Amino acid sequence: xxAVSRVPEGARREARAAWMFLAPALSLIGVFFALPVLAGLxxxxxxxxxxxxxDPSTARAVGFANYQSVLSNxxxxxxxxxxxxxxxxxxxxxxAVSLAAALLVHARATRLRGLFxxxxxxxxxxxxxxxxxxxxxxxxxxxxxxxxxxxxxxxPPVDWLGDPRFAMPAIVLLAVWKNxxxxxxxxxxxLSNIPEEQYEAARLDGAxxxxxxxxxxxxxxxxxxLFVILITMLGNFQIFAEPYVMTxxxxxxxxxxxxxxxxxxxxxxxxMGLAAAIAFVLFVIMLGGTLxxxxxxxxxxx
Amino acid sequence: xxxxxxxFIAALAFAAAGCAPAARDRGVTTxxxxxxxxxxxxxxxxxxxxxxxxxxVRVIVQQIPWSAAHEKFLTSHVxxxxxxxxxxxxxxxxxxxALRAIAPLDExxxxxxxxxxxxxxxxxxxxxxxxxxxxxxxxxxxxxxxFYRSDLLAAAGYDxxxxxxxxFREALAALKRTMPAGSDAIFLxxxxxxxPAVFGQQAGSLLLSDxxxxxxxxxxxxxxxxxxxxxxxxxxxxxxxxxxxxSNLYQxxxxxxxxxxxxxxxxxxEFRSRLPDSLQDSWATAPLPGPDGPESxxxxxxxxxxxxxxxxxxxxxAWRFIEYLSRxxxxxxxxxxxxxLPARRSAWADSALAADPRARAFRVQLERVxxxxxxxxxxQISIRLQERAEAAxxxxxxxxxxxxxxxxxxxxxxxxxxxxxxxxxxxxxxK
Numbered sequence: 001x002x003a004v005s006r007v008p009e010g011a012r013r014e015a016r017a018a019w020m021f022l023a024p025a026l027s028l029i030g031v032f033f034a035l036p037v038l039a040g041l042x043x044x045x046x047x048x049x050x051x052x053x054x055d056p057s058t059a060r061a062v063g064f065a066n067y068q069s070v071l072s073n074x075x076x077x078x079x080x081x082x083x084x085x086x087x088x089x090x091x092x093x094x095x096a097v098s099l100a101a102a103l104l105v106h107a108r109a110t111r112l113r114g115l116f117x118x119x120x121x122x123x124x125x126x127x128x129x130x131x132x133x134x135x136x137x138x139x140x141x142x143x144x145x146x147x148x149x150x151x152x153x154x155x156p157p158v159d160w161l162g163d164p165r166f167a168m169p170a171i172v173l174l175a176v177w178k179n180x181x182x183x184x185x186x187x188x189x190x191l192s193n194i195p196e197e198q199y200e201a202a203r204l205d206g207a208x209x210x211x212x213x214x215x216x217x218x219x220x221x222x223x224x225x226l227f228v229i230l231i232t233m234l235g236n237f238q239i240f241a242e243p244y245v246m247t248x249x250x251x252x253x254x255x256x257x258x259x260x261x262x263x264x265x266x267x268x269x270x271x272m273g274l275a276a277a278i279a280f281v282l283f284v285i286m287l288g289g290t291l292x293x294x295x296x297x298x299x300x301x302x
Numbered sequence: 303x304x305x306x307x308x309x310f311i312a313a314l315a316f317a318a319a320g321c322a323p324a325a326r327d328r329g330v331t332t333x334x335x336x337x338x339x340x341x342x343x344x345x346x347x348x349x350x351x352x353x354x355x356x357x358x359v360r361v362i363v364q365q366i367p368w369s370a371a372h373e374k375f376l377t378s379h380v381x382x383x384x385x386x387x388x389x390x391x392x393x394x395x396x397x398x399x400a401l402r403a404i405a406p407l408d409e410x411x412x413x414x415x416x417x418x419x420x421x422x423x424x425x426x427x428x429x430x431x432x433x434x435x436x437x438x439x440x441x442x443x444x445x446x447x448x449f450y451r452s453d454l455l456a457a458a459g460y461d462x463x464x465x466x467x468x469x470f471r472e473a474l475a476a477l478k479r480t481m482p483a484g485s486d487a488i489f490l491x492x493x494x495x496x497x498p499a500v501f502g503q504q505a506g507s508l509l510l511s512d513x514x515x516x517x518x519x520x521x522x523x524x525x526x527x528x529x530x531x532x533x534x535x536x537x538x539x540x541x542x543x544x545x546x547x548x549s550n551l552y553q554x555x556x557x558x559x560x561x562x563x564x565x566x567x568x569x570x571x572e573f574r575s576r577l578p579d580s581l582q583d584s585w586a587t588a589p590l591p592g593p594d595g596p597e598s599x600x601x602x603x604x605x606x607x608x609x610x611x612x613x614x615x616x617x618x619x620a621w622r623f624i625e626y627l628s629r630x631x632x633x634x635x636x637x638x639x640x641x642x643l644p645a646r647r648s649a650w651a652d653s654a655l656a657a658d659p660r661a662r663a664f665r666v667q668l669e670r671v672x673x674x675x676x677x678x679x680x681x682q683i684s685i686r687l688q689e690r691a692e693a694a695x696x697x698x699x700x701x702x703x704x705x706x707x708x709x710x711x712x713x714x715x716x717x718x719x720x721x722x723x724x725x726x727x728x729x730x731x732x733k
Contacts, residue, residue: 047718049718050397050400050401050678051400051678051718051719051722053379053380053401054400054401054402055402058718058722060721162546251546267373267376267377268372268373269682270376
């Protein structure tokens with residue numbers, strides 16, 4: 001505070017102006033983010049449900065009962081397992097595919113770069129429901145193109161969406177295809193920031209393509225990498241729409257994710273308190289994941 | 303291309319005009335109706351007829367897919383944008399009553415000429431009554447009966463399905479003896495709650511006790527029905543397989559992989575169109591057997607009702623539309639258009655149904671239908687029943703363990719309801 005009082009009048013006026021410029025954004029964040037989150041937190045300690053919608057006085061404070069009930073529900077653990085499955089499989093796969101696509105699109109030998117960039121980005125902006133319908137055809141056990149292709153190499157048909165073992169891989173396939181274009185664009189931006197001189201120097205030293213990639217591209221791309229991994233992980237933890245439109249969480253709950261479970265509790269059974277508790281448990285898990293990742297970043301000398 | 307574009311724009315303009323008709327005609331009351339699936343399409347046609355007879359009312363029909371309906375009703379209620387009048391699955395009535403979303407109809411029914419309470423099937427009407435008050439008028443009905451291969455049953459020495467559990471079991475045994483190894487006398491999907499619930503109800507169980515605040519699945523009544531159900535698997539009349547393991551039901555039925563199947567009215571049409579011509583004289587329907595003869599052979603009371611929302615500003619016009627849709631002649635026309643079974647006895651007598659021998663099983667069954675518990679938690683409870691029943695069928699739990707766990711889970715689901723009921727009626731006041 002003493003530092004503030006020492007600053008000249010002009011700077012203080014500037015600070016006030018800054019607050020005024022920030023005010024619209026801050027109040028929007030307050031009303032549409034901070035308040036709902038706070039309300040959600042309060043909700044998670046209540047048994048707000050369908051009866052409470054009719055008569056709010058029937059909502060009771062239940063302490064940690066919702067959290068207890070979430071953590072003792074085998075379905076929650078199953079959903080958490082499915083979510084981790086998705087995060088751990090789709091995440092690295094998506095990052096790898098988008099990096100590969102970015103390298104291809106960015107390569108000097110590639111013609112029509114703009115066209116390819118656009119083509120790879122199209123799935124990101126396509127409506128998921130339309131994509132899901134197409135994928136349901138592609139992954140159809142009898143008439144699907146995927147099984148047809150597998151059949152050509154002698155693999156027997158797979159019931160992608162009906163078999164609990166294959167439903168999640170089918171969703172991973174859809175999610176990776178749908179989302180890799182976004183990460184690809186970020187990678188392309190990262191790639192174009194690498195100074196051409198470094199490649200030139202590496203080539204003069206006789207570095208092969210692979211050596212250039214390892215010693216020039218990767219280190220320069222590291223900040224981009226960490227950013228992409230982080231947002232991909234955060235996005236993947238919240239996987240909802242893909243299983244919702246493809247399988248509704250089935251077969252045998254094999255594709256029920258945490259957010260899908262939360263949606264079911266909240267909007268199918270209308271147990272808002274319980275749903276809010278699931279949301280905060282997921283929040284804590286994601287926060288943990290982010291902190292671990294940031295810690296790993298700091299330890300790595302760049 | 304250009305013509306198609308113009309047509310599209312014209313269609314948009316037309317749709318926009320349809321959304322705001324009130325501005326055009328003065329003195330016309332506009333009501334909104336929500337219909338689900340195929341019913342929504344058909345009701346748009348019936349609404350035009352209604353408008354001809356009631357020029358002062360305009361009906362806007364909005365079609366809602368079944369898969370999104372429940373959610374949409376809830377969110378529209380919370381958001382204050384419910385329709386005036388709507389179709390509602392009759393198992394949802396308790397929930398929307400608890401939400402205070404729909405209006406009581408007793409007085410209107412009592413004063414109505416078109417809605418004649420006595421003409422409706424009792425068990426079906428009962429699905430609309432919560433706490434002694436009617437909240438909906440049955441529109442069409444759905445129940446489960448036995449579909450069977452009459453040729454296979456004849457080969458086993460029966461010309462009809464016995465009406466008692468004992469007789470039924472003997473018929474299944476005879477089928478098992480005469481059918482080739484590897485086939486099932488009856489297909490009972492192991493992942494459906496309907497069958498165990500129905501057998502329990504047939505044995506006299508109310509499924510819940512203490513004003514629907516506790517599970518009654520370990521009680522002797524339900525246990526008796528559950529044991530009968532499990533014995534059909536144990537004795538080898540049915541295989542423990544779910545719907546997802548039956549790749550093509552109609553093909554397998556035609557092939558004789560199973561001889562009996564408990565299912566609903568939509569399969570009257572499906573069996574007719576999907577079974578080969580050579581089999582069309584070899585399948586029939588029968589009401590469900592019961593523990594103590596046909597009268598005790600109850601089944602589910604499903605279907606849809608017509609309800610009015612409390613938020614409606616035009617309840618009179620909305621009720622007139624309900625009355626119109628309830629008229630026996632409109633009911634039987636609705637059946638012709640959709641194949642949905644009418645809720646009124648007189649509509650059955652007047653329609654093509656009267657002459658259809660396979661529909662007769664449904665007509666008989668509809669006099670013996672029982673609703674599931676009429677509480678908002680009913681569907682959650684059904685899912686738990688299905689999970690426990692499947693565990694018992696597959697041998698993961700004994701009947702006793704499964705039912706004890708079910709009661710525990712159900713008691714947990716009903717905790718809030720128990721609290722509400724004891725709060726509303728302090729000790730002694732309930733008597």
